[in-house]
Amino acid sequence: MPTLASPAYPTALGRRRFLKNLAGLTAAGLAARGTGSLGGAPAPEKRLRIVVDADTANEIDDAFALARALMEPRFQVEGITSAQWHTQEESPRDTVGLSQQLNEELLRVMNRADVPHPIGSNHPLVSAVKPQPSPAAQHIIRKALDTPAGEKLIVAILGPCTNLASAVLLEPAIIPKVSCHFIGLRHDPKQRLWSRDEFNTNNDPNALDTLLNTPGLEFHLMTASASQSLVFEKADVDRRLKGRGGVADFLVRLWDNYDRAWQRRVAPTKATWVMWDIALIAAIARPELANAVTLDAPPGNLKRPISVWVEIDANRMREDFWTAIERCLAGGR
Numbered sequence: 001m002p003t004l005a006s007p008a009y010p011t012a013l014g015r016r017r018f019l020k021n022l023a024g025l026t027a028a029g030l031a032a033r034g035t036g037s038l039g040g041a042p043a044p045e046k047r048l049r050i051v052v053d054a055d056t057a058n059e060i061d062d063a064f065a066l067a068r069a070l071m072e073p074r075f076q077v078e079g080i081t082s083a084q085w086h087t088q089e090e091s092p093r094d095t096v097g098l099s100q101q102l103n104e105e106l107l108r109v110m111n112r113a114d115v116p117h118p119i120g121s122n123h124p125l126v127s128a129v130k131p132q133p134s135p136a137a138q139h140i141i142r143k144a145l146d147t148p149a150g151e152k153l154i155v156a157i158l159g160p161c162t163n164l165a166s167a168v169l170l171e172p173a174i175i176p177k178v179s180c181h182f183i184g185l186r187h188d189p190k191q192r193l194w195s196r197d198e199f200n201t202n203n204d205p206n207a208l209d210t211l212l213n214t215p216g217l218e219f220h221l222m223t224a225s226a227s228q229s230l231v232f233e234k235a236d237v238d239r240r241l242k243g244r245g246g247v248a249d250f251l252v253r254l255w256d257n258y259d260r261a262w263q264r265r266v267a268p269t270k271a272t273w274v275m276w277d278i279a280l281i282a283a284i285a286r287p288e289l290a291n292a293v294t295l296d297a298p299p300g301n302l303k304r305p306i307s308v309w310v311e312i313d314a315n316r317m318r319e320d321f322w323t324a325i326e327r328c329l330a331g332g333r
């Protein structure tokens with residue numbers, strides 16, 4: 001995501017009003033999907049096979065989210081794949097290479113180099129029907145085809161949809177074996193309006209169309225509108241993590257050293273950061289921390305129901321992150 005705040009979206013929407021608006025959406029959706037609700041049923045005990053695909057070098061929230069995923073006992077992480085982020089202001093030529101480099105550093109500091117981490121495509125799809133082959137796409141295909149009968153491979157996409165869309169185009173046999181979880185787009189629950197003016201969407205609009213327009217592909221969406229309320233404060237991060245070694249100091253250093261043109265303009269002090277991508281991982285790991293409804297796919301895409309997280313419990317997601325990292329630093333997973 002390119003901005004620390006999202007002025008284009010009504011962040012000041014009163015909570016009471018928002019929940020009231022939400023009620024109209026949830027009546028049919030939650031009953032139909034059971035994807036999860038605030039204060040709802042506990043997460044299933046069975047470990048979830050998951051590949052996390054991330055444009056890790058674009059912002060710092062990807063690394064926090066990847067760390068959270070690797071710490072989750074309910075996840076069986078089948079791969080960490082890297083993605084491009086070419087539309088960021090003054091982006092370098094090899095954006096996927098930088099994401100890949102950070103993925104490898106994170107796995108090393110977490111002693112998880114055993115997790116497969118193939119590189120993705122450095123270029124977006126040039127059309128919704130032409131894949132961009134990559135080791136990441138091939139890995140997703142292999143892991144999806146390996147999925148036991150009756151189960152699905154979760155692919156959590158924290159950047160553009162390039163790698164999964166390419167996998168689906170290269171091997172359509174994976175479609176019934178994959179559960180796509182994407183963070184992107186914007187949705188206003190009050191107006192029931194969609195917006196594609198969002199960083200992950202813009203980094204590969206063709207790839208998102210490929211996935212949304214694929215009949216039979218299970219699709220879960222965490223909107224940027226919902227995830228933007230998950231904000232971390234640097235002072236809090238320093239107090240909890242600084243000087244504790246390993247992944248803790250890796251994340252602190254990442255925040256300290258982040259220096260990009262857009263951020264110097266929008267948030268020069270870096271005092272807070274929207275942890276967009278943690279919201280998606282937390283919602284998958286603990287469905288009770290977010291509210292999902294069933295909506296039609298956005299206008300212009302195949303008319304079919306998709307599951308959309310329209311609200312998150314940001315306070316509990318923050319606490320969940322700190323609990324997970326404390327468990328990790330104490331020697332547990």
Ligand SMILES: [Ca+2]
Nearest residue numbers: 055062158159
């Ligand atoms: Ca991201």
